[in-house]
Amino acid sequence: FNKSGEAILLLSNQSIVDLQYAHHLLNSNIECLKSSLSEGYGGGVEKLLLDMICCDRIHNINQIYSFIQCTLWYQQCEKQQVYDRTNKAINFLINEQFISFNNHLNNININTDNFLCTQLGKATSLSGISPMDAVAIIKSLQQARKKLILKGGLHPVYLVTPINTSIEPDWDQYERILFDLFVEHPDSKDVADYIGIDMAEVLGFKLRKRPKYNNYNDDHNDKIMLYRRFY
Numbered sequence: 001f002n003k004s005g006e007a008i009l010l011l012s013n014q015s016i017v018d019l020q021y022a023h024h025l026l027n028s029n030i031e032c033l034k035s036s037l038s039e040g041y042g043g044g045v046e047k048l049l050l051d052m053i054c055c056d057r058i059h060n061i062n063q064i065y066s067f068i069q070c071t072l073w074y075q076q077c078e079k080q081q082v083y084d085r086t087n088k089a090i091n092f093l094i095n096e097q098f099i100s101f102n103n104h105l106n107n108i109n110i111n112t113d114n115f116l117c118t119q120l121g122k123a124t125s126l127s128g129i130s131p132m133d134a135v136a137i138i139k140s141l142q143q144a145r146k147k148l149i150l151k152g153g154l155h156p157v158y159l160v161t162p163i164n165t166s167i168e169p170d171w172d173q174y175e176r177i178l179f180d181l182f183v184e185h186p187d188s189k190d191v192a193d194y195i196g197i198d199m200a201e202v203l204g205f206k207l208r209k210r211p212k213y214n215n216y217n218d219d220h221n222d223k224i225m226l227y228r229r230f231y
Contacts, residue, residue, distance in 0.1 A: 009025075033072070034076065035073035037071060037072075037073040038085060043130035043133070045073070045085060045089045046092055046093060046130070046131045047125075049086075049089055050093055050098055050117070050125050051125050053093075053115050053116075058115075059114040059115060060114050064090065065086070092131070093121070093131065096131065096134075098118060099115045099116065099118060099121050100115070101113045101114065101115060102115075102116050129164075133164050136163045136222070140163075140195070143195075147194065149191050149194060151190075152185055152187030152188055152191070154191045155191045155195075158229065158230060169228055171202075171205045174227075174231065175199065175203050175206055177231075178192070178197070178199060195226065195230065196226060197226070197227065202227070
């Protein structure tokens, strides 16, 4: 980029592929800018609101609505849909104990009382992970408190592996990799069984369509995240 903000693209005449990419970049249609706040229940607007409450920039429901009105999401979507989704996000953060209220009495009023970020909320915000991923991490840690398999070391490694990895498994080879792992390290079979890895399901992924992640909070997504994380 030069001082006026223009981009200068330098290419080698010897690279036909680079020239094709450059031609496509300069002449293709530009995709419309779209807000990502509505994508992924538990990750988009929930993370934004948690971060804003954690850094003490917004304190109550009215400030949240005012803040949301300044977003691209508010301008692109139906207003009632935005408010409904925002209220759902707030309820999620409250129910999962990421935020609470500064009113310690029994007569809590969500419309007037101020929000406070809990220790869980602060840890989630400062770590940079989404609230939904934090819920899944806590679930696996609570499960490990009941039974932690130390033999072989695979279970602790699994627990510190990021919950939402961008690595896409080779579903065609997943079954073979699991089989080789279980043969070479028999202790790993106990870990896989305990956390819910099923060889028959892996075979189903190979023979049927590859699993796809969607933008809804359901068992389908949890299952995909489990197998990706273990991979």
